[in-house]
Amino acid sequence: MGKRIRVAFIAPYYPLPICSGGHTRLANLVAGLVDSHEIYWLCLAEPDADARSRPIRSLAGPPRLVRTRANRHWRDKLSDALRPRHWQRTASRALGMLAGLPLDVVRMRAPDLKRSLKDLLTTRRIDVVQIEYGAMAAYLPVIRTASPRTKIVVDELEVTSIAIDRRMKSESRSPRRMPREANRWERFEKQVWKASDRVLAMSESEAAYLDRVAGPGKARIVPNGVDIDFFRFRPADATVSS
Numbered sequence: 755m756g757k758r759i760r761v762a763f764i765a766p767y768y769p770l771p772i773c774s775g776g777h778t779r780l781a782n783l784v785a786g787l788v789d790s791h792e793i794y795w796l797c798l799a800e801p802d803a804d805a806r807s808r809p810i811r812s813l814a815g816p817p818r819l820v821r822t823r824a825n826r827h828w829r830d831k832l833s834d835a836l837r838p839r840h841w842q843r844t845a846s847r848a849l850g851m852l853a854g855l856p857l858d859v860v861r862m863r864a865p866d867l868k869r870s871l872k873d874l875l876t877t878r879r880i881d882v883v884q885i886e887y888g889a890m891a892a893y894l895p896v897i898r899t900a901s902p903r904t905k906i907v908v909d910e911l912e913v914t915s916i917a918i919d920r921r922m923k924s925e926s927r928s929p930r931r932m933p934r935e936a937n938r939w940e941r942f943e944k945q946v947w948k949a950s951d952r953v954l955a956m957s958e959s960e961a962a963y964l965d966r967v968a969g970p971g972k973a974r975i976v977p978n979g980v981d982i983d984f985f986r987f988r989p990a991d992a993t994v995s996s
Contacts, residue, residue: 760814761787762794762874764893765886766862768819770808776911779978780886781810783909788812794880796820796870798862818874820867856914856938858889868896875900887911888939891946898949908946909954909976913963915939947972 769780787793792814799807799819810817871893874880883897884907891908898906918936947953947968954976955961964973 758790758792759881760792760794760879761882761884762796762871762880763884763886764867764871764890765795765797766890768795768797768799768807768817770810775978776887779911782979782981783884783976784810794818794874794878796867796874798864798867818870820864820870854938854941855892856889856935856942858914859892859942862889863892868893871896872900875904880904882907884909885950888914888943888946891942891950894946894949905951906949907952907954908950910960910964911956913943913955913960915943916960916963944968 763780763784765780767777769777769784772778772781784793784795788811793810793812794814795810795817797817797819799821807817807819875883875897880901882905885891885894886909888908888910894906894908897904915936918932918939922932922936944967947964950968950972953964953968953973955964955973956975956977958975961973961975965971
């Protein structure tokens with residue numbers, strides 16, 4: 755048996771329980787790797803995620819769930835606002851906006867996740883970090899600094915700049931900030947793709963675009979599929995009523 759590759763996933767959410775197409779993709783990516791790879795998991799999460807999340811089979815260690823949303827009660831919000839970590843999060847997001855980062859990228863910036871990622875990379879030999887969803891690529895510089903030899907794969911669930919452009923063309927009245935946000939995404943995505951070692955796309959057209967922007971051979975297609983064991987084919991009734 756060959757060497758088991760250590761792969762760390764960083765994602766905006768925990769994949770279980772499955773409640774969307776994105777959750778389905780993440781859960782199946784992990785399921786396809788756990789038998790031959792050593793898998794670690796880091797993600798942003800709501801405060802009660804532990805109570806609701808089912809364990810991912812055969813993870814190398816407990817998932818690191820970084821809380822990002824405070825309790826809705828005003829006393830807890832006030833208490834959270836007075837903590838130094840809240841100031842750090844607010845300052846990080848303010849700097850992101852000043853730097854012209856896309857809004858979703860700014861929202862994903864969490865100092866606690868940054869610390870947890872650095873801790874994992876400096877205490878374990880991680881061969882590959884797979885970044886799920888382009889906005890999470892805000893952590894790419896952290897990976898390069900903490901572990902220069904670690905390969906970085908960005909899984910583009912969608913090319914956001916293309917998605918925004920399609921929306922602007924299909925909607926007669928799109929929000930005023932949308933063209934500015936599209937430009938921010940285009941700049942950010944190009945920087946991320948060029949800095950990564952591999953980019954995953956879900957369609958041939960997006961993979962071709964990635965190759966043109968990031969350089970030939972960098973993109974790979976990993977399309978979504980259908981669980982044919984769960985969704986079994988059932989032949990239709992051959993009887994046709996007249």
